Amino acid sequence: MSAATPLAGHFAPNSLPYRDGHIGLVELGEGPTVGYLHGMLGNPGPHAVLEQLAAAGHRVVAPSLPGFTGSSEPDGLRTLHDWVVATSEVIDVAGLTGAPLVASSVGAMMALELAAVRPEAFGPMVLVAPFGLWDDNDPVADPFGTTLSVQRQMLTEDAAASAAFFDDPADLPADMVVEHGVHRYLTRTAAAQLIWPLPEWGLAARLHRVANPVTLVHGAKDRIIPASYLERWAKALPNVVGTHLVDDAGHQADFDQPGEIAKIAAGAFA
Known part of the structure; x- marks a missing residue:
């Protein structure tokens, strides 16, 4: 799979005001x-999962958290609390308050943190x-203590699935190659702020407050978070309505x- 091709007439890149900067938005x-x-992996353009959700009859709104693709660098995000407040503001700016949500990886973690303190933030x-x-006996791997090429192998089972993030198109102008590289660096840096050196902020103690219906999905070949964590999440959350182990998928099964x-998602939001 190469970089995703937009659905004709439906792709509208936006930049919305956020604090003293902006957030990127794919719609x-x-x-x-x-x-x-x-x-x-951030939001590297209208990638395939957004296209698939749109093709299923949805208006898909995908904001970028501070520092990730297309958004201003984070300012003053020193603690988890800062990130939760920022995520709450981003959801409001993007017009997603109360809407159903698909969230992945670090975004899924932030969605759970926000849902624990702001129940109306999301629907299912x-x-x-x-x-x-x-779990000390089954630890999460560190995706940052390695090379960029190995990190790519950890994020998606198929290297081509993450091409929109990691690869520069051959016909991309030189100035855009530099910009793409900067976005890639900033996105990786922002992700590291959330989960490095240890991706555990005490969320387990707050999960009882998550009232939203939750459908859990995990890639069977996830090299970062073992697939066994699907069952751990199912036991920890109070309102799990479905679990899915997806074959031939790595950490970002959405890619x-x-x-x-x-x-x-179509089944969960029906």
Whole structure:
């Protein structure tokens, strides 16, 4: 899979004011609104899972958290509390308050943190491989203590699935190559702020407050968060309505198997 091709007439890149800067926003499709909160790969254009959700009849709104693709660098985000407040503000700015949500990886973790303190923030949630739990006997791997090429192998089972983030198109102008590289660096840095050196902020003690219906999804070949964590999340959350282990998918199953994620979301939001 190469970088995703937009659905004709439905792709509208936006930049919305946020504090003293802006947030990036990808919007696709028409119909009932569904939010998408990205994982470690950010929002590298209208990638395939957004296209698939739009093709299923949704208006998909995908904001970028501070520092991630297309958004201003984070300012004053020193603690988890700062990030939760920022996520809450981003959801409001993007017009997603109360909407169903698909969230992946670090985005799924932030969705759970926000849902624990602001129940009205989201409707039903489909969460793909959230960070936030830890088991010493089955630890989460460190995706930052390695090379960029190895990190890519850890994020998606199919290297081509993450091409929109990691690869520079051959015909991209030189100045855009530099900009793409800067976005890639800032996105990785922002993700590291959330989960490094230990991706565990005490979320387990707050999960009892998450009242939203939650559908859990995990890639069977996740090299960062073991697939066994699917069952850990199912036991920890009070309102799990479905669990799905997706074959041939790594940590970001939303990139590896976007059609399957969109199908799961369609069922969860019906």
